[in-house]
Amino acid sequence: MVVLMSLSLIGIIFVQAYFINNTLINEKNQFTLNVKRSLSFVSKAIEDKEFAVFDNKLQEFIEKGGKPDTTALSEIILKYQDNANNETVIFRNGILEESYKIPSLFFEIGLDSISLNRVQSNQETKVYSNNNLTGEFKISPEKSFQNIQSMSPLQQAHFIAATRERFKNIPVYKRITSEEVSGFLKKQLKNNGIDINFEFAIYDKDLATKVQSDDFEVSSATLGVPVFLDNNGESDYRLYVDFPERNKFLFSTILKMLLLSIIFTTIIIVAYSSAVYQLIKQRKISQIKTDFINNMTHEFKTPIATINLALDSIKNPKIIGDQEKVMRYLGMIKDENKRMHAQVENVLRISKLEKNELNISKDRVKLHDLVEDAITHVELIVEDRKGYVKTHLEASKSSVLANESHFTNVIVNILDNAIKYSDDAPKIDVYTENVGNNILLKIADQGNGMSKQVQKRVFEKFYREHTGNVHNVKGHGLGLAYVKRIVEDHQGHISVESEKGKGSVFTIKLPLIS
Incomplete structure (x- = not known):
């Protein structure tokens, strides 16, 4: 066509x-x-x-x-x-x-x-x-x-x-x-x-x-x-x-005829360009939706399989009498259920943000406290992979107006990406510093990094870097889109600097409050 x-x-x-x-x-x-x-x-x-x-x-x-x-x-x-x-x-x-x-x-x-x-x-x-x-x-x-x-x-x-x-x-x-x-x-x-x-x-x-x-x-x-x-x-x-x-x-x-010809031809070109753009956009959205459904299916498949296995194990007469094993399997069911719930919440949060329906109340908080809290969510995973998260909190002022829950999720999402996209042991450094009336939060990793083209689109909803038939990293491309929307809602700015094979540095700038 x-x-x-x-x-x-x-x-x-x-x-x-x-x-x-x-x-x-x-x-x-x-x-x-x-x-x-x-x-x-x-x-x-x-x-x-x-x-x-x-x-x-x-x-x-x-x-x-x-x-x-x-x-x-x-x-x-x-x-x-x-x-x-x-x-x-x-x-x-x-x-x-x-x-x-x-x-x-x-x-x-x-x-x-x-x-x-x-x-x-x-x-x-x-x-x-x-x-x-x-x-x-x-x-x-x-x-x-x-x-x-x-x-x-x-x-x-x-x-x-x-x-x-x-x-x-x-x-x-x-x-x-x-x-x-x-x-x-x-x-x-x-x-x-x-x-x-x-x-x-x-x-x-x-x-x-x-x-x-x-x-x-x-x-x-x-x-x-x-x-x-x-x-x-x-x-x-x-x-x-x-x-x-x-x-x-x-x-x-021939000026009148020439002008009319140019005007009508321009209208046709604009309409044609718009139609082609819409076709490409619709095709792209269709692909994104397909990828999203596939990713979500994979995300839910593992927890559901784990829950089914745990339930089958509990039903076993040999195990149902073992209180310790029953509690262990029940813990697994709870953890997997929380994991699925978190995925659903991510999708719902993005949807509500786009419709401006997400009610984000802000209070005076210290950014350093939020950083420490976010690190506790991922430190066990980092330790299990023999990595580390080091903090360099050098900002003398860190009081910001923020929503504690949402901004903690922002930091967790960035840390989670740093872990997921590190083939070796994750090595993460977190920095803060004051610049004028702002505070800068930098999260640097030594993972896989990304190309210039990926950097331009990494904050787009549903976007994930193409890796051919290799799907070693699970996700649905909503994490960083959510991060960007929350940071902007806090009158802040987020950017990324990266080099393929040498890691990435995410920088968040937020205004300080007195």
Whole structure:
């Protein structure tokens, strides 16, 4: 399940990354397309603006009495019959082309004078009924003079070609200003949804001109378009634009989707991690419960077997009459019963501690007295194994606020562990010393010791060091968990220092009372 969930989560993350990357690529392509479209419009706008300027100057010159140097007149007359309607249609188009030489006072382009053409158009279409059409007829249309915006496509093409040819060698900064280019770009880019800062420049071949923004620099993301095209559709001039905040703008377009993706993916990862943690924890608890039941079974098996044997022995007619042996077997039954009762009490005490139901009343006691009392509980076992428990009670003050029964059990549990985990004769030293307003109790043994990993978990409930199939030390992993809870309930602190094969030192720090 964990493997399948992990693969699914990794797959979801990769799919999200793939779609976000594709979206970013699409946004980059769309951005480039919008910029190119905007530049094309700007190039056309620059050209139209230049044509409009020359056209306006020409009109101004004519209004001040300017006369054409040359005049050419072309006229087209078209006549056709509409038999279906019994009508005659006559179309007339007269085109007058006039060439003017305009002095330099009208232009700031560094020339003494410049030649411009003006095209006049005279058009008329009339429809005559064939029934009323007799003799000669005259066409007297009113003349209409047009500027470039109102010319026919043919006339516009003629004007544009003439203008391009005459002004292609004029310096670009005299044809357009940086402010005008900036205005055109800002308008067109905004129309295409690009409202960010930009830098621009017009280049003459590979050389920068005066028409540019202050901080323009060519980069790999710079886009350009030709401006001021000649009659062959070519130009030496190119308008370049660059966006310093391009990446920031592109990321802002997918920011909401990116944030939502990150949030939801994070939720999935947290939920997944929690689920895996719970699975591992439940598995661990299941193993701990199994070990606990097995250990408790072993703990009770021996006393029960001993009690049964003692009872069978007492029933024996040869023994029931022997008062001494009967009392001995009854003592064994009592001791084993007390042993089972102690195991049950240990479990109940831990359960009550976790539920905060264990009522621990505290009184003023001397820690040295508790140490001496605890040693008496284990000294017979130590002597039987040819070991010793030595005391080094050097603390001048040992009065603490504690529960006599529970704290004695704490010391007994630590001493009992020191005995159980010593393969040879147990050698135990008990020290006390004052440190500030606290008293330190150290219980050092020369037993088997423990690894760093075991030290980190030795105070956990049900935890026991794994020893493979060897179960030479009985227990259920509750002793030190109980010790830690009682010490902390007394506002104290317990720690352990150990080295594998060299023994352990348990240190308890308790606050003194005056």
